[in-house]
Amino acid sequence: MSVEFDQKIHDTLANASLQLAIYTATGRLKEKRIEVTAENVLPDYQELRTQANALKKHTIDNLDHYLEEFERNVEAYGGKVVYCKDATEVSDFVLDLAKRRGSKLIVKSKSMTTEEVDLNERLEHHGLESVETDLGEYILQLAHEKPYHIVAPALHKTRYDVADLFTKALHVARETVPEKLTLIARGVLREKFLKADIGISGANFLIADSGAVVLVENEGNARLTTSAPKIHVAVAGIEKVIPRARDLAVFLKLLARSATGQLLSVYTSFLAGPRRVGEVDGPEEFYVVLLDNGRTRLLPDRSKRESLYCIRCGACLNTCPVYRKIGGHSFPWVYSGPIGAIITPQFMGISHEPALPFASSLCGACGEVCPVKIDIPKVLLELRGDVKKMEAREGQNRMEKLAFRVFAWVMTHPRIYEMAGRLAASVAPAGDGKWIGSLPAPMSVGPMKAWLSERDLPPSPSKSFREMWRNR
Amino acid sequence: MSRDNILHKVRTALGRSAAQAVADVPPVRLRVPEAAMEDRIALMMARVEALAGKAVRVPTMEAAREFVAGIIAGKTAVASNAPYLEECGVTGLPGVRSGIREVGELTEVCAKVDIGITSADYALSDTGTLVMLASPAESRLVSLLPPAHLAVVPVERILTGLDELFTILPNPAAQTSSMVLITGPSRTADIEQILVRGVHGPGQVTVVIVG
Ligand code: SF4
Numbered sequence: 034m035s036v037e038f039d040q041k042i043h044d045t046l047a048n049a050s051l052q053l054a055i056y057t058a059t060g061r062l063k064e065k066r067i068e069v070t071a072e073n074v075l076p077d078y079q080e081l082r083t084q085a086n087a088l089k090k091h092t093i094d095n096l097d098h099y100l101e102e103f104e105r106n107v108e109a110y111g112g113k114v115v116y117c118k119d120a121t122e123v124s125d126f127v128l129d130l131a132k133r134r135g136s137k138l139i140v141k142s143k144s145m146t147t148e149e150v151d152l153n154e155r156l157e158h159h160g161l162e163s164v165e166t167d168l169g170e171y172i173l174q175l176a177h178e179k180p181y182h183i184v185a186p187a188l189h190k191t192r193y194d195v196a197d198l199f200t201k202a203l204h205v206a207r208e209t210v211p212e213k214l215t216l217i218a219r220g221v222l223r224e225k226f227l228k229a230d231i232g233i234s235g236a237n238f239l240i241a242d243s244g245a246v247v248l249v250e251n252e253g254n255a256r257l258t259t260s261a262p263k264i265h266v267a268v269a270g271i272e273k274v275i276p277r278a279r280d281l282a283v284f285l286k287l288l289a290r291s292a293t294g295q296l297l298s299v300y301t302s303f304l305a306g307p308r309r310v311g312e313v314d315g316p317e318e319f320y321v322v323l324l325d326n327g328r329t330r331l332l333p334d335r336s337k338r339e340s341l342y343c344i345r346c347g348a349c350l351n352t353c354p355v356y357r358k359i360g361g362h363s364f365p366w367v368y369s370g371p372i373g374a375i376i377t378p379q380f381m382g383i384s385h386e387p388a389l390p391f392a393s394s395l396c397g398a399c400g401e402v403c404p405v406k407i408d409i410p411k412v413l414l415e416l417r418g419d420v421k422k423m424e425a426r427e428g429q430n431r432m433e434k435l436a437f438r439v440f441a442w443v444m445t446h447p448r449i450y451e452m453a454g455r456l457a458a459s460v461a462p463a464g465d466g467k468w469i470g471s472l473p474a475p476m477s478v479g480p481m482k483a484w485l486s487e488r489d490l491p492p493s494p495s496k497s498f499r500e501m502w503r504n505r
Numbered sequence: 506m507s508r509d510n511i512l513h514k515v516r517t518a519l520g521r522s523a524a525q526a527v528a529d530v531p532p533v534r535l536r537v538p539e540a541a542m543e544d545r546i547a548l549m550m551a552r553v554e555a556l557a558g559k560a561v562r563v564p565t566m567e568a569a570r571e572f573v574a575g576i577i578a579g580k581t582a583v584a585s586n587a588p589y590l591e592e593c594g595v596t597g598l599p600g601v602r603s604g605i606r607e608v609g610e611l612t613e614v615c616a617k618v619d620i621g622i623t624s625a626d627y628a629l630s631d632t633g634t635l636v637m638l639a640s641p642a643e644s645r646l647v648s649l650l651p652p653a654h655l656a657v658v659p660v661e662r663i664l665t666g667l668d669e670l671f672t673i674l675p676n677p678a679a680q681t682s683s684m685v686l687i688t689g690p691s692r693t694a695d696i697e698q699i700l701v702r703g704v705h706g707p708g709q710v711t712v713v714i715v716g
Contacts, residue, residue, distance in 0.1 A: 097523075
């Protein structure tokens with residue numbers, strides 16, 4: 034485990050108010066999801082999940098076909114598709130476009146894909162102003178932070194944090210009421226929308242048979258981003274494509290329910306090309322950036338390929354006991370929680386943070402709630418295998434191997450196991466559960482320290498199970 | 506150049522060759538339930554109200570005009586170019602700007618007025634949704650920039666839900682560059698999960714069902 038990962042986890046666990054914020058926010062989202070996916074509310078929920086999974090599998094297995102169909106249709110409606118292999122290509126494209134059109138101000142709606150490539154930072158580095166317009170993302174931009182959660186990006190910020198950020202950056206009188214803070218942001222951002230020449234959005238879905246970008250949101254900032262400026266650029270991962278418009282009947286029923294517990298999000302925009310002849314408003318230019326950024330790297334593996342089915346609903350985060358303790362910023366990249374644990378190592382390479390696939394209890398909750406039925410625990414296990422293979426190659430784990438060999442030997446020899454149990458019981462004082470803390474080295478220092486510092490053994494019983502069984 | 510490179514990588518990874526045919530897309534069953542018009546109307550109204558929108562039903566186009574006049578009373582409004590609004594007489598009400606066909610003017614007006622008035626191409630009763638297709642009749646900004654959105658919708662446009670919408674409109678892109686589904690007032694919960702309405706889009710949505 035890297036020192037940074039370890040430290041961030043430690044800090045999060047030690048911060049009581051943050052713990053409460055994560056627990057409450059994820060708990061609420063989770064409850065709402067359960068309400069609207071219940072058998073009596075949505076009887077075909079399981080069937081929809083199966084259909085969504087089949088559609089994603091079919092599309093990813095034939096991805097080149099659907100990308101080309103998508104591209105043809107975008108062009109048929111007067112838009113343009115730009116393939117980019119990485120962050121530099123995306124920012125180069127936008128910079129060049131801005132330069133050619135003489136644009137200085139860009140408005141952005143929420144997009145995890147642009148977070149992935151640090152688009153704002155790159156554009157601002159070249160003197161452009163690129164403003165996040167989703168309230169949560171705007172708050173984070175002012176705080177220079179990454180999203181804490183795929184769906185609720187600023188869930189770790191209190192109203193007082195937001196008040197401080199707004200007072201400092203916007204020179205406004207300090208307000209701490211969420212309604213008033215929201216109004217301040219509305220005012221500032223409204224002006225940006227009306228002045229900007231370029232609007233950059235993400236995409237929840239790309240529709241192959243329509244050449245359309247579909248955006249799902251609650252605030253209206255994605256609508257403004259794609260309606261007011263003269264140019265709309267959508268940035269999407271290549272895996273976002275689905276075959277037909279009608280497939281949305283499946284995905285839209287699942288997405289909002291899984292994400293926020295709504296039947297539908299407030300706004301679903303289905304955008305196919307620039308404004309057409311006769312239409313009163315809308316952008317004059319329409320671009321879709323299709324981003325690879327590591328995605329093609331995980332396609333060859335038939336089994337782990339399903340990681341690309343994700344529709345970024347965040348349900349796996351809300352239900353994950355690990356995410357709910359260690360929060361979003363402990364994760365080394367923009368994607369957190371179970372989905373982050375499986376896609377980060379695959380997009381970035383497993384050596385990026387080898388501890389990541391192990392940051393899970395494999396309880397299976399994530400796989401159960403996933404609306405597209407990604408078998409996250411299975412992928413995690415396979416990635417653990419990959420990490421172990423890598424480590425074996427690098428010969429880092431001799432100690433651990435030895436420990437497991439001893440463990441295996443003890444477990445397969447009942448008499449030895451019993452003796453070991455009695456030995457442990459005689460060392461551990463029964464009752465107070467502070468056993469580990471009271472131990473001297475090597476348990477409270479050394480390699481086990483991080484794991485043990487937040488845990489203790491339960492008090493040891495006076496009789497072992499095996500003894501009770503014999504005496505029953 | 507990245508195009509061919511990426512497509513090549515995808516094909517190699519999947520073991521496919523260029524222009525190789527694909528199997529049929531897995532079937533998606535769209536279910537359009539039988540639902541009497543009265544039930545659709547009742548559900549539509551209940552859903553809109555549950556989202557903190559307002560829903561009213563009026564018997565005739567004249568009654569719709571009266572209702573809208575009452576809402577506007579002293580405020581300013583912009584109306585879309587939907588023929589139905591003109592038929593109802595809404596566009597002729599005092600304080601209502603309409604007939605704008607130039608984007609600069611439309612943006613300016615929409616950014617100033619209190620209410621944006623539109624019709625809707627469809628409504629979905631299952632979810633309390635308005636379906637708006639951009640066209641010469643309906644723009645994008647009228648239902649977006651003003652702090653309040655009022656939609657006047659004849660009953661026969663009320664569908665059951667998404668399945669029915671995609672059954673009768675399997676290819677929206679053939680008709681419009683923009684189809685937007687509006688389900689309640691704009692909202693956010695980004696600060697401490699506290700629900701605030703009207704963050705970027707209209708904080709008030711009123712649906713007037715006619716017939
Ligand atoms: S992996 Fe599944 S549950 Fe997690 S965010 Fe993606 S779609 Fe949602």
